Amino acid sequence: MEVKLHDIGEGMTEATVLNYLVKKGDHVKADQPLVEVQTDKMVAEIPAPAAGIIQDILVPEGETISVGTTILTLETKSSPLAETPSSQPNVATESTRPFAIKEEETVSVKRTIKRRVLASPYTRKIARKHGVDLEQVVGTGPGGRITDDDVYRFIETNNTKQTNHSSIAGSDVEAQSFEKVGDNSQSSSIIPFHGRRKQIAKKMAQSLYTIPHCTHFEEVDVTELIRFREELKQQNFHISATAFFIKALSLALKQFPIFNSKLDEEREVIHLKQEHHIGIAVDTKEGLIVPVVKHVECKSLREIHEEAKHLTKKAQENKLTLQEMTGSTFTISNVGPLGGSIGATPIINYPEVALMAFHKTKKRPVVMENDEIAVRSIMNISMSFDHRVADGATAVAFTNYFVRLIENPKLMLMELV
Missing domain, CATH: 4.10.320.10 (E3-binding domain)
Known part of the structure; x- marks a missing residue:
């Protein structure tokens, strides 16, 4: 029986073989994990489809294979080979078992059992x-x-x-x-380029080579948002800034649904998505991963906060399920808490149409409408969008609407009525 790489999730076309959990000749049970593979989103185990014996391992660890490739072969118990005494080591019969076993044979048998x-x-x-x-x-x-x-x-x-x-x-x-690199006797350290790092690279290259990126930069005065969050804390409501960003984006996407869409070039149509599934780019030890908060348009700030916090923790522990990493329609990247960056040109999470990044917040002197100078908390944002689908004027209008909600967070209450 051939054990093949099957489609673990939507859009998956290939995976990297990370680690075999069995070896040739091992007896395995049905559903026992055989091998770990790395897709572009997660590490998954391929289980045994039936009980039997590992006959041959065909793909070496570290190799990237496409869906449908045979990883290993399994001799099932129902087959003649699996039922023969020769395929059942260490099982004694009256005709083959000696009356006494040498001590060195016993030690050898014990060493082979893992x-x-x-x-x-x-x-x-x-x-x-x-x-x-x-x-x-x-x-x-x-x-x-x-x-x-x-x-x-x-x-x-x-x-x-x-x-x-x-x-x-x-x-x-x-x-x-x-x-050693080249002939100049200099040395350089080696970092393996496979697994999630390789999958991230392939997806980023696909996005950059497919989508004509255009990035719009804007400043946001988050002073009132900070004050509003402090007011909520006094009432024992702890809501993260990210939750406000996500909710404001959802409200903006209702006004500008073109940024919550998908381009189908073959059919020459743009699909406007009704659901707002917001991906959150999370930095982990294994590389960037994007858990998704589903149906943001139907959720409260508190629900968004709790779910985003829960998904971020699972992402950092590498415990996300496939369901929690797929289906995003718009992605955000909050790099401000990392302590750097005043701007960037983020790469869109293909096949989405746009991505918004939030950068470090700094206190700056700002000239107010009455020409007075005040110290305000200013955050920069970068929004990359697919120029095939939307134009710069639309991106400016979208970000202006978002900025209006963040600079006057209590206006969100009016939008939710």
């Missing part, structure tokens, strides 16, 4: 990154499952041993960590 390691894909990735053999780690989770903390505890315990060996093997490790 326990089934229970661990999440993210825990396995931590172990691989630090060169930890999970079979040596004691799991403290339910059913002996190995947790992230178990791996880090194992690493910390072995730090002393590694330090003792480092002085002896330091030169060897250094030689293995670097590779």
Whole structure:
């Protein structure tokens, strides 16, 4: 039986084989995880379609394959090969089993038996990154499952041993960590280019080469928003600035639905989406990932705040489901809290039409309408849009509407009536 890479989620065309959880000759049960693969959105496990024996592994780890490619072959129990005694090692019969087993044979059999390691894909990735053999780690989770903390505890315990060996093997490790480049005898470190990093690169290139990007920059006075949030905190309502941004964007998208659309070039039509599914770009250790807050147009500020907070946490822990990462119609990137950037030219999350980035907020002297100078909190925004679908004047009108709501946050209440 062939075990193939199937379509794990919408729009998926390929994936990278990360790690095999079995080896050739292993007996597996139905639905037992066989291999981990990395799509452009998540790490997923391919389970066994039936019980049987791993016959052959066809794709090496680290290779990117397309949907439909056979990853490995499985000899199922219903087949003649799986039922023959030769395919069932360590099973004795009266005709084949000797009356006594030599001690060295017993030791050999014990060494070939490997326990089934229970661990999440993210825990396995931590172990691989630090060169930890999970079979040596004691799991403290339910059913002996190995947790992230178990791996880090194992690493910390072995730090002393590694330090003792480092002085002896330091030169060897250094030689293995670097590779000579060209003929000038200079060295450079190597970073593997696969998994999520490679998928991000492919998607960014697809977006940039497909969409004629145009970026509009604007300033937003968030002084009143900061005051309003403080008022809400005094009433025990904790709402993030991101939640206000998302809600204001949803209200703006109602007025300018062209930025909540999808271009179908083959049919020569633009689909205007009624639902506002806002993607939130989140920076993680494994790279950029975009969880999605669904149906923002129907949710309150508190609901948006709670859901965005929950999804961001899951993204940073690499625990998002496919449902939580697909279907976005507009994406935001809030880089302000990272402490840098006064502007950028963000790349659109293809096949969406626009993306808005929020940058660092700074206090600046501002000339008010009465010509008085006041210190205000000013934030820059960058909005990239698909120039095939919308023009600059429309983008300016859209951002102006958004700015109006953020600079006068209580106006949102009127929009919600």
